[in-house]
Amino acid sequence: MGKKRRKERRAKAPALPLSNEIAEAIEAWAHEAAEVHELELYDVITSSAGGWSVQIFVDRPDAEPGTGVAVEECARVSRYIEALLDADERVPERYVLEVSSPGVERKLTRPAHYEKAIDREVELVVREQIDGQNKVVGRLTSFEDDTLTLEMDGATVSIPLSGVSRAKLTFDFSGAKQR
Template sequence: MSNLTPSLERRFTRETGQARAIADLAEPVLEQLGFRLVRVKMSGEGGSTVQVMAERPGDHMTVDDCAAISRELSQVLDAHDPLPGAYNLEVSSPGLDRPLVRPSDFETFLGQEAKVELSEAIDGRKRFRGVVDGAEEGEARLIVQFEKGGEAQVIGLPFSMIEEAKLVSDKDSLRDDLSRSKAH
């Protein structure tokens, strides 16, 4: 896996309610298969669709990977029955607008643009957009430019306050991602 410390590998985002129960069941299954949980999201009427986003550390996910995860995870979910009634399970890879859910994500995606939303305001702001500059001392670091034409500065946002963080897709990152996938 990774040579990063366990604290950098632990997800700072946590689901709630039924999504949390499913995440707690899914995480060990994914780890056993060599994958990591990115997030679980419920959608559809009454949470009838369970979306599990996973990744293969250091490599791209394939359709076969998603199918293998789906088979294993379906058995565990059927055995523990965390949802009342019928539901659809969807397994996917993170994609271009990839959620950033671990401190290590802020190391892996250095130099890429990201949006971060906090649970409470810092200096009157809850939303930040900037270039990923790593993780340090319990904080995600971003290079932000608060005023158009103003000087860029590095800020630290406490992981404990991050409600949502994700990469911002652009044409260049799409082109890079496509060329990487062709190389595999």
Template sequence: MSGNIKSIVEDLVRPFLDDNGFELVDIEYVKEGSNWFLRVYVDKDGGIDIDDCGRISEYLSAKLDEKDPIPTAYFLEVSSPGAERPLKKPRDFERAVGKHVYLTTYEPVDGQKEFEGVLTAYDGETATVRAGKKEHVLPVAKIAGARLAIVM
């Protein structure tokens, strides 16, 4: 059911986002404790601010009230994906080339399942991460999770 709700929410919010120059980064519909949360992560060139989040939230809330696709009570949250933005779509990986990333894989590659370093290349089939002097070429099909990483 969660996947269906995410698809419905995407269909409802995408026209507004596209018309206003926003990018849909991710949608989560999760239960935490006894509460359900619908989280919509958006971004735009130059970043989003609280006013942007408020406008998107108002629009989406009205659409959700009109269509009523979610049978349970939930909290709607609209926010930026943050500094450690997830990399989910090919475009996310393409824009992350040259940046510090953290990736995990479903099974070991080069004897490990966690990789942190600079994403030096992405071609849709593989992502190359340079950690120190070693480069790891990871098949995209084996990547379980990926995000930008803050270097401390």
């Protein structure tokens, strides 16, 4: 079936929910696209609430803080993914695709993110207060057995990953360097 006919047929049908199967396929395509363009896949966020949305975050392997990917690199990855999405019958004609860097104050959501953040300053929102605070900032010194070890004001604190509700890197924008 030609692309025009397929688009006409798909335009008449309502958008289907984004299944786990297609979400996994999109993540595999994102890995492939990043690898082809000598980048590293950082994260993929998919949603079908209010229409399909695919956010892909790519980075340079072993990038130093503040030396993210160029807009042109994101555009190349976007075109690569777009071709794969358009060719797949399971994907509706209308979707939003965004490809970007995870940013200098990137969210930490996967174990690999924490491993790469060792020796960097992180901000954690914790479920149980530490010294009366739900938000703590410190240098991540290790991540082992799903436990984060932070150095905070000269003290060492261990926090189970299950006790963290949000985490991100911090960046000193005033000096344009990673804290």
